[in-house]
Amino acid sequence: MRFCFNNLNSLVCLGAQEEADLDQENRQCNRSYAGNCLQRLMPRIVLALDSLAVLLGKAFELLGANSVKRRPGITTQRPKNHVKPHPKLAYKA
Numbered sequence: 001m002r003f004c005f006n007n008l009n010s011l012v013c014l015g016a017q018e019e020a021d022l023d024q025e026n027r028q029c030n031r032s033y034a035g036n037c038l039q040r041l042m043p044r045i046v047l048a049l050d051s052l053a054v055l056l057g058k059a060f061e062l063l064g065a066n067s068v069k070r071r072p073g074i075t076t077q078r079p080k081n082h083v084k085p086h087p088k089l090a091y092k093a
Contacts, residue, residue: 009034012059020064027067034063 013029022028041055 005035005038009038012038012056013063015056016060016063019060020067022064022067026070028070029063030066030068033066034059037062
């Protein structure tokens with residue numbers, strides 16, 4: 001199920017980039033916001049409360065308005081000796 005949702009997320013991001021005419025070199029769709037947006041719209045899509053075209057249009061508008069600036073080459077890695085501050089609260093077994 002998660003794999004299917006990730007694929008829908010990336011497809012909606014691509015559609016939003018094309019719909020909003022985002023410059024692909026400087027701007028990109030916020031994928032984490034796209035996931036939240038799809039989670040809110042998924043019950044309406046499954047129950048067919050509105051037409052699919054209307055719901056995707058709303059999602060494209062929201063995602064096009066909330067794009068993020070692309071900054072290539074800026075990555076940071078987690079320190080190798082990073083210790084979580086409260087290990088007994090961090091791991092839920």
